[in-house]
Amino acid sequence: MSLKPFKSIGIGVAYSPNLKANLFEAARLSVFFNSKLFLIHVGDASEEKVNMLKVILKSFEKDKLDYEVVFKKGDPVNVILSVSEEKKIDLLVLGAVQRERFVKYYVGSIARKITRQAKCSILLLIKPSVERVPCEHIVVNGLKDPKTEQTITTSFYVAKQLKAQKITIVEEINQQQVAVKVDDDKSLRRASIIKERIKLRENSRIKEIIEHIPEEYTSNIIIKSQPIFGKKGYSIGHYAQISRADLLVMNAPSKMTFWDRLFPHDIEHILTELPTDVLILQ
Incomplete structure (x- = not known):
């Protein structure tokens, strides 16, 4: 391929x-x-x-x-x-x-x-x-979305062509998925177990996507999976900034209506304050 x-x-x-x-x-x-x-x-x-x-x-x-x-x-x-x-x-x-x-x-x-x-x-x-400033580390969104598999695949192509050394796939997970009120040790343990289960599920999903990518693009590069609990767009932008990524790769939003601009879309958080160079894939 x-x-x-x-x-x-x-x-x-x-x-x-x-x-x-x-x-x-x-x-x-x-x-x-x-x-x-x-x-x-x-x-x-x-x-x-x-x-x-x-x-x-x-x-x-x-x-x-x-x-x-x-x-x-x-x-x-x-x-x-x-x-x-x-x-x-x-x-x-x-x-x-x-x-x-x-x-x-x-x-x-x-x-x-x-x-x-x-x-x-x-x-x-x-x-x-x-x-030329070398592109060494690429951060790519791994959120559950129909476009994500193509986005991750394209990111590996970009990494190979630019001779990047590392790709981090960030799965942004909404905090509401851990709907446990933490007020004692027992509820804290329960919240921790739920978080770990979600992380394992997300990592497994990403691993499956990577297995479908031709080996010529996935070999000779460090691949990291990073689940993050937080606000979509903001979390991945912050991660790209603190990890000093050279490029952040994102899915293009499916729609961009008046309401998306009124209530910021995940991509709008990125556009407000760019953490690094950003590639938005259609």
């Missing part, structure tokens, strides 16, 4: 101080995943702009980087979303913004709108770099 989830990668090209770093990150990913890269510029086409991009990407000539520049006028969100659909882009790379006076990153309004509406996978970068 051969996996190739990202045949094409897209990135919005704005002539900003981060342009070179963003392009280098997207170009490297295109090389690692053997994908075609689409550079989407909101605005008029010009030879000068094309030449500028050619100069920046010159160092990727040796890697036979396959890329195309797409110019389109209009609203940035609509342009990036429509080009992504027209070009059948599988992965859209977006830069996150650093908050003033804090080393915290949040998704700016344009990137947030794109993340909520895109029909393809999204990679949110918090610190794009011209020099």
Whole structure:
């Protein structure tokens, strides 16, 4: 079995101080995943702009980087979303913004709108770099959901292509599943037994998913299963932060309605304060 989830990668090209770093990150990913890269510029086409991009990407000539520049006028969100659909882009790379006076990153309004509406996978970068920063530890959600098996499988593909050393699969478990009021030693023991049973059940479920993944992707990497009791989205984000993960991989939410934004969805916790680079898989 051969996996190739990202045949094409897209990135919005704005002539900003981060342009070179963003392009280098997207170009490297295109090389690692053997994908075609689409550079989407909101605005008029010009030879000068094309030449500028050619100069920046010159160092990727040796890697036979396959890329195309797409110019389109209009609203940035609509342009990036429509080009992504027209070009059948599988992965859209977006830069996150650093908050003033804090080393915290949040998704700016344009990137947030794109993340909520895109029909393809999204990679949110918090610190794009011209020099490659190795991706060593990937944290991936293992919650019980129809999309999770594909998400975990894709995470192993990403880990292999990026030569990551470790994958941690985090199963977020709602505290309500341990519906025991702890007020004495007996109830504490009962709560502990319930927790252990849930952990064993979750670990068994994850183990079964991993057994279905081709061995070429699961060998030569440290695999850890980590059940956590807490709030969905917040718990895994916090874990990714304290474990110093280089990449957090999440399922895309099944729906994103007005109510999801009013009562934050698990993915909304992540978008509010990015713990690291985040890959949201469709």
